Amino acid sequence: MAESATPEQIVIVVDFGAQYGQLIARRVRDLHVYSEIVPCDITADEVRAMAPAAIILSGGPASVYAEDAPSIDPEILGLGIPVLGFCYGQQAMAVALGGEVAHTEKGEYGPAVITRAGESALFDGTPGEQTVWMSHRDAVSRVPEGFAITSRTEVCPVASMEYPERKLFATQFHPEVRHTEFGQTMLRNFLFGVCELEPDWTMDSIIEDSVAAIRAEVGDDRVILGLSGGVDSSVVAALCARAIGKQLTCVFVNHGLLRKGEPEEVEEVFTKQFDVDFIHVHAEERYLELLSGVTDPEEKRRIVGTQFWKEFFAVAEDLAQDGRPVKYLAQGTIYPDIIESGARKTGGKASTIKSHHNLIPFPEGVHFDLIEPLDHFFKDEVRALGTALGLPDYIVHRQPFPGPGLAIRIIGDVDGEKLTILKNADAIVREELDAYNERLFAETGERNSEHAVWQYFAVLPDIKSVGVMGDERTYARPVILRAVESSDAMTADWARLPYDVLARISGRIVAEVPGVNRVVYDITSKPPATIEWE
CATH class of the missing domain: 3.40.50.880 (Class I glutamine amidotransferase (GATase) domain)
Known part of the structure; x- marks a missing residue:
């Protein structure tokens, strides 16, 4: 590795x-x-x-x-x-x-x-x-x-x-x-x-050393990367692009469960800004079929994860048949992953890697050597590295997002109608609270001021409720707003949002998202709750 x-x-x-x-x-x-x-x-x-x-x-x-x-x-x-x-x-x-x-x-x-x-x-x-x-x-x-x-x-x-x-x-x-x-x-x-040390571990030196290490390891071979659009995989992609260019193939498996606009953002960045081989796999319909009728969140996670590797390895197999075999698989493992696994670094080598990185379900006869160029970096260092490599802020500072995506922010089974409702409601939540955080930044000069909201999103529960819109009764879905303040995700407190912000979010969702007639706000901290609902 x-x-x-x-x-x-x-x-x-x-x-x-x-x-x-x-x-x-x-x-x-x-x-x-x-x-x-x-x-x-x-x-x-x-x-x-x-x-x-x-x-x-x-x-x-x-x-x-x-x-x-x-x-x-x-x-x-x-x-x-x-x-x-x-x-x-x-x-x-x-x-x-x-x-x-x-x-x-x-x-x-x-x-x-x-x-x-x-x-x-x-x-x-x-x-x-x-x-x-x-x-x-x-x-x-x-x-x-x-x-x-x-x-x-x-x-x-x-x-x-x-x-x-x-x-x-x-x-x-x-x-x-x-x-x-x-x-x-x-x-x-x-x-x-x-100790008479020199403060020479700077972002420029980090990039220079990392690029040299990737080039030395890879040589003329090809590298494949599962690009999710999240911070870690995007920074790995940008770093490998700087090091080896077209020797890197980024495989973006679009399962249709990302937030509104994100697939387009990912494709825009990695087809126009970076000189890599970018493959967009449209698997939205296949995922909807697999998730149809599934309500258990752990089963949703299993389905999404298993199908990802099937889609990914199908691309790898096609590349091999086209005469472009791949030797290396790049991953976004970061330093806390190594620390939390108890991995031991001595002599500059890691003798163990976090278990889930060793359990990639390679098909029979398929193997890749791993490249993990971020395994020395903490999360905020990864973000700083992404900025230095030219990634846009909307990727570098993207909020935490569960691997199964919106599938576990929809309580109950997943279908196309529910996905559309949640994507549109969530987009309004993010737009309004992005603006709220920017106003705080303008007032305080601090990007992470005391009242800034750390994570925020919408949840779609598996219920309907009676409402009145115009002169007619409605029987439609509620949307749950979740917004928390946290520094480490281990604990979190619900955000004390101003009433005018809450009113604007609620009014816009009910007015602009068909199928929703009620918005509720989750005011539970972690613990006893979790940040996500499933």
């Missing part, structure tokens, strides 16, 4: 199970230094193979003295590579080097004020007293030999410690959290002051 290019200058984040593990890697990348997350049982030999420029030890939920508590290979701390530990990372460093950790009488959770104790390269340019974010009960009670205490709080006698000659630094608090007011300054001091 081909991977994206790994920069020579790398910071590894040793993960002790921290809720902030990915956040640490993101904070490093925000400073234009490439970072990767590795498991805490990584060995010194594996670290040597990766040749990192610096190591950061994450926090973690365990006690260092608990049975089966994760620990750091002490030899890693003697490699001469600068190390910075956070919270549990400080405790693990202390225990590994002969210090002691004790269970304090009083824990610290939330903001705390530290007082600096002497000079420290880590605190350069920060005040003598400052607010940090704590989350601990255990704390270092005796520092290892050679270490100096560099800050403390009223509760924690060792809020930070260091052994500058060995380039070992640690804090009990969390610099990666925004609530630590000078946290990013500390991280900058470590990376550029202590």
Whole structure:
């Protein structure tokens, strides 16, 4: 499997199970230094193979003295590579080097004020007293030999410690959290002051390295990509187009379940803006036949997914018969997919890949080598990459969309009439709330302001209700409006939309979408609900 290019200058984040593990890697990348997350049982030999420029030890939920508590290979701390530990990372460093950790009488959770104790390269340019974010009960009670205490709080006698000659630094608090007011300054001091790194991981270098890696792997062979029109697959397509041009075949399987106007947008971009072989498979009628009478959402997902691969491999077979065989399959796997699967990156190689990427149902006798050029990137980095590659904003910032598309935003069975109703209603919802978000942006100057809506769409339930339109009674369908605020999709709160916005959406849907006589607003948060309805 081909991977994206790994920069020579790398910071590894040793993960002790921290809720902030990915956040640490993101904070490093925000400073234009490439970072990767590795498991805490990584060995010194594996670290040597990766040749990192610096190591950061994450926090973690365990006690260092608990049975089966994760620990750091002490030899890693003697490699001469600068190390910075956070919270549990400080405790693990202390225990590994002969210090002691004790269970304090009083824990610290939330903001705390530290007082600096002497000079420290880590605190350069920060005040003598400052607010940090704590989350601990255990704390270092005796520092290892050679270490100096560099800050403390009223509760924690060792809020930070260091052994500058060995380039070992640690804090009990969390610099990666925004609530630590000078946290990013500390991280900058470590990376550029202590480690003497260069902020050279920029979008230009990312594109240049990724293009070179794709060209080196592919050579003169052909690549095929299942282009859904979503962010990840579109960015992969744009990146491969930059690297290999007409050697890439983009297969867009149109199942008829996308939002209104999206198939036309995808074809417009990848036939006119990028020099690739674009194949538009019109499978709308086949999908409607397969979904006819199906009400179970999991069965809908199975049908949509299974038929996609049938359509996709039929195109691949046709290409082979036309004398254009394909060796590689490009996919939009991104870094959180790798992390969440527990994949281990050592020596610059991923030994495992998220399970669903290994379960592509290749027909008998068919095989592709995989290319996953986004497997080093977080979602917002993928979006930034898409913008740099010239993709339009309406693709780069496209809202999350379920794989089975509108099939699971229609409650009950799917038919052409329901699809038309939902597409038209959903288009109005998106048009009005796009405009609402743009007004907020104009007022605040912030694209993601406090009241901006993160995701919004329409749902068509499997019921009808009585209404009155003109002088006649109607018996038509309601439409459910769903709009939520969220930063990570793990939790979400329903959006407190202004009444005039809700009134405009409701009035337009009832007036402009035949077959609808009622609009209701879902005001349930996640949890207990989910964002989608099925």
